[in-house]
Amino acid sequence: MNKIESHITDTMPSKDERHKLFGSVPPGPKTKPVEKDQMADLQNSRQDFLFDLDVVGINNVKHPITIESSMKPSTQTTIGTFTFSSSIAKGSKGTNMSRFTEQLTSYYEQGFTVTIESLKQFAEELAGRLKREDAFIKVEFPWFFEREGPSSGLAGMNHADAFISVTWSKAGGFDIQTGLTGKITTLCPCSKEISEYSAHNQRGNVSMAVTLTEDFNEDMVDWKEVLLEAAESNASARIHPVLKRPDEKMVTEQAYENPRFVEDMVRLVAADLYETPFIHAFEVSCRNEESIHLHDALASLRFDKRTDER
Template identity: 70%
Template sequence: MQQTKIIPLKQLPTKEQRHRLFGSVQPTEKTKPVEKSKMADLQNTKKDFLFNLDVVGISNVKYPITIDSNLNPNFQSSIGTFKFSSSLTNTSKGTNMSRFMEQLNDYYEQGFSITIANLNKFTKGLAKRLDQKDATIEVSFPWFFERRGPDSGLTGLNHADAMIRVTYDQTKGYSADVSLSALITTLCPCSKEISEYSAHNQRGEVNMEATLSDDFDEKKTDWKEMLLEAAESNASARLHPVLKRPDEKMVTEQAYENPRFVEDIVRLVAADLYEIPFITKFNISCKNEESIHMHDAIASIKFDKLASLHEH
C-alpha cells in the first residue's frame, strides 16, 4: 500500500497578527459621547436651508410580504421592494432614515399584508413618526396566478409584476396608484394580410398604471386581476405555462383570429380602463419584441378622466 507523502504546512502568523498585517490598528481613545441623548443630531438641526424638498427617503428595500389574490393561489408569500418618502421643509436639515425601517419592521412582525387599507394606515403612521405632513410608500412585487391550458386543463403558474403606491397628506387625505406589467401574445395584422401562409407573432409586454378613486373597494374587486384581464382579453392570445398539442392548436388559431398591432393593444386596453368607474386616470404602454425585425415596436397612451370632464 502506497503511503501518502505529508507536506509540512507553513506556520502562519496569529489571526491578530494577520489583521495587523492587512492594516488593522488598535482603537484610539474615544472622546465623543456614547449615550444617544448626548449625541449630536444633525438631521434635526433647525435653520433656513433654502428650499423645501419634494421627496426625501429610502428606496430599494427588500422585505417579506403577504399578498391576497382572487386568483389561485389566493394567499401568497413574496418579497416586496419598497420605497419610502416624505416631503421636507426648508427649516429641517434632513429626515430620520432609521424611522422608515423601524416602521417597516413593526409591520413585518405583525405579518405585512399588502392591501391598500394597510398601506393607508402605514403612511399615516409614518408621517406622524417622521413629524411630517405627508408620507408615501411604494411597494413592487411579483404576483403569481394559476393558468389552465384551454383544452387539457393542465395548470401552471404565470406571473406579472405589480406595484402599489399610497400617499397620505394631512390636507388632501389618501391617494392610491397601482400598476401591472403583463405579458401577452400578439400576431401581426400586416403579415397576416399580405402573406400566403401564416403570420409572424411576438411576445408583447403591456404596462398599465392607474389611479384609483377614493371609493374603490378592494374587498369587492382585486385590482391586479382587473388590470391583468384588461391586458390579456385584448391580446391576440394569452400566455400559458403548460401547453399540450391540442392547447397549442387552440392558442395559435386564436392568435390568428385576433391580429393586433401595438397601437391596437393600447387603444383596446384604454377602452376597458376608461369604462371602469373607479379608475380616474391611466397610463398604458405596450412593447412588442418583434420576431422578424431587430427592433421593438412601442405605443403608449395617457388619459385623465377628471381633466377630460373639466374640458367638456
C-alpha cells in the first residue's frame, strides 16, 4: 500500500457514517400493521367516486418473451413491452396493480409463447382475476428475420417492430389488432424528374395497424410476414443488412426504377391490405427521413372495409 492509499484508508469515515453525512437517519417507530390481511386496502374502497374510468392499468412493462415466425429464425426470444388495463366503474376507487404482473410471471414460468390465442386466454383470465367485465393487453416487440443480399445471397438479420393487442369484454367478446413498423428505401420521383442525372433517396418508415377478422387462423398465416411484404414490395427498394457491390448495384438501380412519394407508399400499401381477406380495417402511415431536406415527409390513411367505400 502506497502513502496515498494509506492516507485515504486512514481518513475515510465508515459506510454508516458516510450515509449519516448524506442524510440517512435511524428507522422511526413502527405503528402500522405488517400482515397483509390487517393492512388498509384503499384501492378496494367502495363509494361514489364521481366517474367511470375507461382505462386503469400499467404500461411499459418489459419482459422476455418467445415468439414464432414463418421466416428464419422460426422461434426466437425477444423483449416484449406490455400494457395491461381494464375499466372500472365509479363505485370502485382503483384496481389491484400487482395482479397484472403476477399473472405475467405465472404465464412466463409455464413457458409463455406470445401468440394471438395465448393473449386471448390471458385477457379473459385477467378480467376474472381483476373481477372486471373487460380487460386489455398489448405487447410490442422487435421481430427479427433473415434477409439475403439480392445478388450475393449473403444473409444477415433484419428486424421490424411489431405489436399484438387483445381487448376482451363480457358483452362483446374479443377485438384483435396487430401491427408492424418496417423500414424501406424510397427514391424521390420529383428529384428524378427534374435532375439531369441521379435522384435523392431516403429511408422510409411504414407503420401499419390492422383489425383482424374473427376467423383469422395464425396457424395458417403469419400476419407479420404479410404486413412486412405489404410495406417492402411497394417500396423503391428493400433494406438489407449485408450488401456487397453487386448487391448495392441491384438495389440502387431498382430504387431508381421505382420512385415513390410518401403518398404513393401509403396508397400502395393500403391497396395490398384492402385485398387481404383476413383484415377488416387498417391504418397506414409512411414517414420519410429526407436526405436533402431538414424535415421529414409524412402521409397516412385509415380505412374500414366494413363501412367505407373506396
